[in-house]
Amino acid sequence: MKKVKRYLRGSGRFFAFVFIASVIWLLFDMAALRLSINDANSQLLKERVIQERELFRQKSKKSEMIMKRFKSPVASNEEDEVKKRWDEGHFNVYLSDQIPIDRGMPDVRPEGCAQKRVHDNLPSTSVIFCFVDEVWSTLLRSVHSVLNRSPPHLIEEIILVDDFSTREYLKEPLDKYMSQFPKVRILRLKERQGLIRARLAGAAVAKGKVLTFLDSHVECNVGWLEPLLERVCLDRKKVPCPVIDVISDKDMRGVFKWPLVFGWSLMSPDCLFIYFCFGLYRCPVMAGGLFSIDKNYFFELGTYDRGLDVWGGENMEISFKIWMCGGEIEIIPCSRVGHIFRGQNPYKFPKDRQKTVERNLARVAEVWLDEYKDIFYVNNLITPG
Numbered sequence: 001m002k003k004v005k006r007y008l009r010g011s012g013r014f015f016a017f018v019f020i021a022s023v024i025w026l027l028f029d030m031a032a033l034r035l036s037i038n039d040a041n042s043q044l045l046k047e048r049v050i051q052e053r054e055l056f057r058q059k060s061k062k063s064e065m066i067m068k069r070f071k072s073p074v075a076s077n078e079e080d081e082v083k084k085r086w087d088e089g090h091f092n093v094y095l096s097d098q099i100p101i102d103r104g105m106p107d108v109r110p111e112g113c114a115q116k117r118v119h120d121n122l123p124s125t126s127v128i129f130c131f132v133d134e135v136w137s138t139l140l141r142s143v144h145s146v147l148n149r150s151p152p153h154l155i156e157e158i159i160l161v162d163d164f165s166t167r168e169y170l171k172e173p174l175d176k177y178m179s180q181f182p183k184v185r186i187l188r189l190k191e192r193q194g195l196i197r198a199r200l201a202g203a204a205v206a207k208g209k210v211l212t213f214l215d216s217h218v219e220c221n222v223g224w225l226e227p228l229l230e231r232v233c234l235d236r237k238k239v240p241c242p243v244i245d246v247i248s249d250k251d252m253r254g255v256f257k258w259p260l261v262f263g264w265s266l267m268s269p270d271c272l273f274i275y276f277c278f279g280l281y282r283c284p285v286m287a288g289g290l291f292s293i294d295k296n297y298f299f300e301l302g303t304y305d306r307g308l309d310v311w312g313g314e315n316m317e318i319s320f321k322i323w324m325c326g327g328e329i330e331i332i333p334c335s336r337v338g339h340i341f342r343g344q345n346p347y348k349f350p351k352d353r354q355k356t357v358e359r360n361l362a363r364v365a366e367v368w369l370d371e372y373k374d375i376f377y378v379n380n381l382i383t384p385g
C-alpha cells in the first residue's frame with residue numbers, strides 16, 4: 001500500500017488522474033456508440049438480405065440461362081446481332097437488353113458484412129448518375145439497383161443528369177418511364193458539358209446531406225449504401241468508395257502512376273495493417289466513377305475544377321484535394337457495386353480525346369503537384385504551358 005501511495009505523489013498523481021479520466025471517457029464513448037446503433041435498422045438490412053436471396057433464386061434462373069447461351073457458341077444470327085449492336089455501348093448491348101432490368105444478384109460481400117450492425121442516424125443521400133447516350137437497359141438496371149437495394153429513407157432522391165444525349169429513347173420515353181418513381185428527377189443539360197460539369201450540375205441541385213456519384217452502367221449489390229454513409233457519418237471528411245466488382249478486390253487499392261494514370265496495385269504492409277484493424281482500404285486516388293461525399297465538404301473543397309473538360313483527370317484532381325485538405329479516401333469492402341468496364345469511351349469527345357485528357361492532366365499537375373509536376377511532364381512528353 002505504501003508503495004502505491006508513493007507512486008501517487010507528485011507527477012504520479014497527475015498520471016493516475018489522466019488514466020482514470022481516459023478509462024471513464026472510453027466507457028462513455030462505448031455507451032454512446034451502443035446507443036447510436038439501433039437494432040431496428042440492422043434488422044431491416046437482414047430482412048432485405050433474405051428478400052434479395054429469394055429474388056436471386058427466382059430471377060437468376062432467367063439471367064443464367066441467357067448468360068449460358070452466350071458462353072456456349074451462340075447461333076450465327078445472334079452473333080451477327082451482337083456485333084451489330086456492340087458499338088451502341090462498346091459492350092454486349094444485345095445481351096444486356098435480354099437480362100431483366102431488376103435481376104437478382106448473389107451477395108458477394110465478404111463474410112461478416114451481413115452480421116454488421118447499422119447506425120441509426122445515417123444521413124440521407126442524393127444519388128447522381130450522369131450519362132450521355134447510355135444504353136437503355138443498363139441505365140435502367142443502374143437506377144433499379146439503387147431503388148431496390150437501398151433503404152428508402154436513406155435515398156433523398158436519384159438525379160439523372162442527361163449530358164445532352166442525342167438518342168430519342170432517352171428523351172420522352174425516359175421521362176415517361178421514370179415518372180413512376182417519385183424519387184427520380186431528370187436534369188437535362190442544354191449543351192454537352194462532359195462528365196465533370198454534368199456532375200457539378202447534379203450536385204448544385206442535390207438536396208441530400210451526402211452526394212453519391214455513380215456511373216450509369218452499374219448494379220448496386222445488397223447493403224451497398226449503409227457502409228458508405230456510415231463512414232461519412234463518422235467523419236464528414238471521409239470519402240468512401242464501394243468495391244467495384246469485376247476488379248479483384250482482395251489485395252488491390254487505387255494508385256496513380258506517371259503520367260497521372262490511374263491503376264490498381266498490391267497493398268503495402270501499412271495498408272494491410274489498416275485493413276486488418278478497420279476492415280477498409282485507404283487509397284491515394286479513387287477510380288472516380290463511384291463514391292459518396294458529404295455535400296458541404298464537397299463544396300468546401302471547391303468541387304471539381306470546372307475548367308476540366310469532358311472526362312479524364314477529375315479523379316486525380318478530387319483525390320489530391322481530399323488528401324491535401326484533411327480528408328481520406330477509403331474503399332469499403334462491405335459495399336459492392338458491379339460496373340461494366342468498356343474497352344473505350346462509347347461517346348464522342350467534342351475535341352480530340354487524347355488532347356482533352358492530356359490537357360486536363362496537365363491542369364491538375366500544374367495546380368496540385370508543385371515541384372513534382374516535372375515528373376509528370378517528363379513522363380508525358382508534353383510541354384508545359
Ligand SMILES: [Mn+2]
Nearest residue numbers: 215289339340
Ligand atoms: Mn464507367
